[in-house]
Amino acid sequence: MEGRELHEAIMELARRRGFFWPSFEMYGGLRGFYTYGNLGTKLKRNIEKAWRRFFVDPHGFLELDTPVLNPLRVFKASGHLEHFKDVMVECFKCHRVFRADHLIEEEAGLEYVEAMGEEAIKRLLREKGIRCPECGGDLGEPQEFLTMFQTQIGPMGGEPGFARPEAAQGMFLNFKLGFHHARERLPFALAQIGKVMRNEISPRRGLLRLREFTIMELELFFDPQEGQCPWFKEVSDESVKLITEEMEAEGFKEPLEVTLGEAVERGYIKTEWQAYFMGVSKRFITYLGVPPERQRFRAHLPEERSHYSTQTYDHEVYLESWGWIEVAGHAYRTDYDLKAHQKASGVDLTVRRADGSRFLPHVVEPSFGLDRLVYVALEVAYRKRDGRTVLALPRWIAPIQAAVMPLVARDGLPERAREIWSQLKDAGLTVEYEEKGSIGKRYARQDEIGTPIAVTVDYQTLEDDTVTLRDRDSWRQVRQEASRLPELLRSYINGEREFDELGRPL
């Protein structure tokens, strides 16, 4: 299965089995919002856990949870108010809508018009006498379109508030205290998993483009004079597929294959820190089930980059359904944000060096779209076998870790199976009990939601208290004593053991 068909099959499965579905359906629906069901919530949580395991915990970084709603002052200072806004013009005649800055660039041969600001755009539009490029018609008054959601904080039209379009500002606003909590030593990082909102013009493709979504972001603060990353040697031999800014500019489609060490040496990646996180990023995405050959890093051209970034690499994954899609952005934000907030607030955010000099730390940011990762994990795991669907999710992210079932629902088998179910739950595993229908049907149901292990209680169990364990991917079975399951299954789910090590083959 490929292309759109695959996407539809996954969306259907997601809805039918309770991973996710469009929100507000009972009121007619609204594009760009999705609701996660039981399995989706668990999958999402497991991906979050994996992210912490790769990005936060090994380095002792600090986590934050900051407000979604921010006052105007924050986004004025951060530059978002200026840059998350596009000036649009509509043609009177054919009613096509264009971005004014792009129109000026094309028609007047200018560059980086967006950066000139709103007034200049409006003026240029008049001065250059620009008309509709499609039909030659007159253009209407330029309209601003702000991609941030706006509201009022407090009663009676209090203070304008905006929903954050990224979690990063929370880390910058709390840099000072965060730095203190990190014992005032660089480098350190603040990380956050949280909801963000963007009023996208045209949300599409299910979870891939939402108006409200969850982002997993990390801001690494370091002294630009000491740009070395202490962990870099762990990934410097890791090879990555790179489309550098130069290659992008010249239209090369085939990525360069280099090690991260070489990429830094040759200047493709500006800092060791960024290269380090790209290496971790590759390992993290691989851990979610995406093979390395389906991953690449693509540099943004200057006009594609956000206002705060001096170098950005998108981490992209190849999907059968949609081609290359972005799952993470790796941005070198320099001291842009701290400088902006220091200037606007008057609060000194500089840090002292051993020699007494003061400076603003530089920032490298890996930023993941969690919802996209949920979809990617599902699509990459989607298999067909003998006409059945198997979700071959890596077992460490599977929403249900094991299913316990009696071979048949009688003769005391359900009772024993329920006991085992309880023991596994008590051991901290996410386990389902199922006795409905035939055993084959139950295996098929569990395959479809990606449950890696099925535990079956049969007549032999009543004699010697052993059960069969069945592997989702190979459908092979082994036999093991019920009392050893909590320990064995836990290590299996963690990846410390392989299926063959779980018992005697049958």
Place this chain on the structure above:
RNA sequence: GCGGCCGUCGUCUAGCCUGGCUAAGACGUCAGCCUUCCAAGCUGAAGAUCCCGGGUUCGAAUCCCGGCGGCCGCACCA
């Protein structure tokens, strides 16, 4: 926002062109029976404002208009 396609139980579909019994089937769900390892079978049940609103008509899932929503393309995606 423009253009093309589309919208029927939880899911997938039939019915629509050519208006007419109580909107049909399969899967799934529930109850019961059966069942000793890969979506078996039997009996019964529940489940649909046919996306919404308006119009035409004796009569609309079906025809017409408007809206909402979805998918794709264009544009946009920091």
